[in-house]
Amino acid sequence: MHSVEAVLEAFADRQYVADRSLGVSVYLALELGRPLFLEGEAGVGKTEVAKVLAAVLGSELIRLQCYEGLDVNHALYEWDYARQMLAIRIIEARGEGSHAQVADIMSRDYLIPRPLLQAVEAAAEGNRPVLLIDELDRADEEFEAYLLELLSDFQVTIPEIGTIAAKEPPVVVITSNRTREIHDALKRRCIYHWVDYPDFDREVEIITTKIPDMDERLARQIAAAMQTLRSLELFKPPGVAETLDWAKALRVLGSRTLDAASVEDTLGVVLKYREDVERVLELGPDRVAGGE
Ligand SMILES: Nc1ncnc2c1ncn2[C@@H]1O[C@H](COP(=O)(O)OP(=O)(O)OP(=O)(O)O)[C@@H](O)[C@H]1O
Ligand SMILES: [Mg+2]
Known part of the structure; x- marks a missing residue:
C-alpha cells in the first residue's frame, strides 16, 4: 500500500x-x-x-x-516435556543413551513455538x-x-x-x-x-457496511442513540461491537424503527451493567430513542 x-x-x-x-x-x-x-x-x-x-x-x-x-515461556516457546519423556524412555529401553541422542531431545523438534x-x-x-x-x-x-x-x-x-x-x-x-x-x-x-468512538456519520457507515440490508433510517436512529448513550457517563459505555449487535437484534425482532419500547426491550444487547440499564430506564428510553 x-x-x-x-x-x-x-x-x-x-x-x-x-x-x-x-x-x-x-x-x-x-x-x-x-x-x-x-x-x-x-x-x-x-x-x-x-x-x-x-x-x-x-x-x-x-x-x-x-x-x-x-x-x-507462554509467549515465546515451551519444551514438549511429554514427547521428551517418551523419547528418553525409548532411548533407555534401547539401552543406548549416547550423548548425541540426548542432545536430539533438546532440538527444535521438541519445541512448541x-x-x-x-x-x-x-x-x-x-x-x-x-x-x-x-x-x-x-x-x-x-x-x-x-x-x-x-x-x-x-x-x-x-x-x-x-x-x-x-x-x-x-x-x-x-x-x-x-x-x-x-x-x-x-x-x-x-x-x-x-x-476513538466513531462520530455519527462514521457509525452510520459502519452499520450499513457491516449489515448490507440494513435500513438507512434505522441505522441513523441507532447511531444517534449510541451518541446519546455514550454521553451519559455510564459505567461501561457501549462500543461499536454493541452497535452492530443492537442493529442485528432489532432486525431479528423485526423492528423498523427505534422507539421507546424497542429500546427498552433490547437494552441488554447494548448495556451490560445493571446500574447502566437502570440509569437509562430512569432517564426514559424515549430520550435515547429520540436522538435523531
Ligand atoms: N471502524 C469499523 N468499521 C467496521 N467495523 C468495526 C469498526 N470498528 C469496530 N468494528 C467492529 O466492532 C467489533 C468490535 O471490534 P474489536 O473487537 O476490534 O474491538 P476492540 O477495540 O478490540 O475491543 P476490545 O477492547 O473489547 O477487545 C468487531 O466486530 C468489528 O468488526
Ligand atoms: Mg480487542
Missing part, C-alpha cells in the same frame, strides 16, 4: 470504516517499519485493525492474547506475518520489559539451539484498553493511535 488513501480503500474493501487519522497511522507504521500501538475503549475496533491488516497484506495473523500472569517465536520464525523464513499483541495492559510489567527487548531486534536466543533472527521485522500491532499505562519506553518505539 503506497499511500494513506490506498490503506483506507483496502480497509473499506474489507468492511472496516477507518477515519483518515487511523489510515495515516497504519501507513506510517508500515512505511517506517514501526509497531502500531492502538489504545482505546472496549469494542472500538482495535483488534479488528490487525485482522484486516493481515488480510489486506495477505499475511498470516499471529495473535498473542495477553493476560495477567502471562510469562515469557508460542506466538512470539512463531512470528520471529516466520519472519526469518521471509514470510512477514502480522503479529498482534492483544490487550498488553493485562500483562505484567516484566513481560512488557521483555517485549521491549524483542521489539528492538526481533531475535530470539534459545540456549540449547541458538539464535533465530528475523530478516525483516514482522508487522506488529499492539492493543491496550488502558486499564493501566504502558511504559513510555515501549510506546516510544511505536506509532501511537488513540482509537
Whole structure:
C-alpha cells in the first residue's frame, strides 16, 4: 500500500470504516517499519485493525492474547516435556543413551513455538506475518520489559539451539484498553493511535457496511442513540461491537424503527451493567430513542 488513501480503500474493501487519522497511522507504521500501538475503549475496533491488516497484506495473523500472569515461556516457546519423556524412555529401553541422542531431545523438534517465536520464525523464513499483541495492559510489567527487548531486534536466543533472527521485522500491532499505562519506553518505539468512538456519520457507515440490508433510517436512529448513550457517563459505555449487535437484534425482532419500547426491550444487547440499564430506564428510553 503506497499511500494513506490506498490503506483506507483496502480497509473499506474489507468492511472496516477507518477515519483518515487511523489510515495515516497504519501507513506510517508500515512505511517506517514501526509497531502500531492502538489504545482505546472496549469494542472500538482495535483488534479488528490487525485482522484486516493481515488480510489486506495477505499475511498470516499471529495473535498473542495477553493476560495477567502471562510469562515469557507462554509467549515465546515451551519444551514438549511429554514427547521428551517418551523419547528418553525409548532411548533407555534401547539401552543406548549416547550423548548425541540426548542432545536430539533438546532440538527444535521438541519445541512448541508460542506466538512470539512463531512470528520471529516466520519472519526469518521471509514470510512477514502480522503479529498482534492483544490487550498488553493485562500483562505484567516484566513481560512488557521483555517485549521491549524483542521489539528492538526481533531475535530470539534459545540456549540449547541458538539464535533465530528475523530478516525483516514482522508487522506488529499492539492493543491496550488502558486499564493501566504502558511504559513510555515501549510506546516510544511505536506509532501511537488513540482509537476513538466513531462520530455519527462514521457509525452510520459502519452499520450499513457491516449489515448490507440494513435500513438507512434505522441505522441513523441507532447511531444517534449510541451518541446519546455514550454521553451519559455510564459505567461501561457501549462500543461499536454493541452497535452492530443492537442493529442485528432489532432486525431479528423485526423492528423498523427505534422507539421507546424497542429500546427498552433490547437494552441488554447494548448495556451490560445493571446500574447502566437502570440509569437509562430512569432517564426514559424515549430520550435515547429520540436522538435523531
Ligand atoms: N471502524 C469499523 N468499521 C467496521 N467495523 C468495526 C469498526 N470498528 C469496530 N468494528 C467492529 O466492532 C467489533 C468490535 O471490534 P474489536 O473487537 O476490534 O474491538 P476492540 O477495540 O478490540 O475491543 P476490545 O477492547 O473489547 O477487545 C468487531 O466486530 C468489528 O468488526
Ligand atoms: Mg480487542
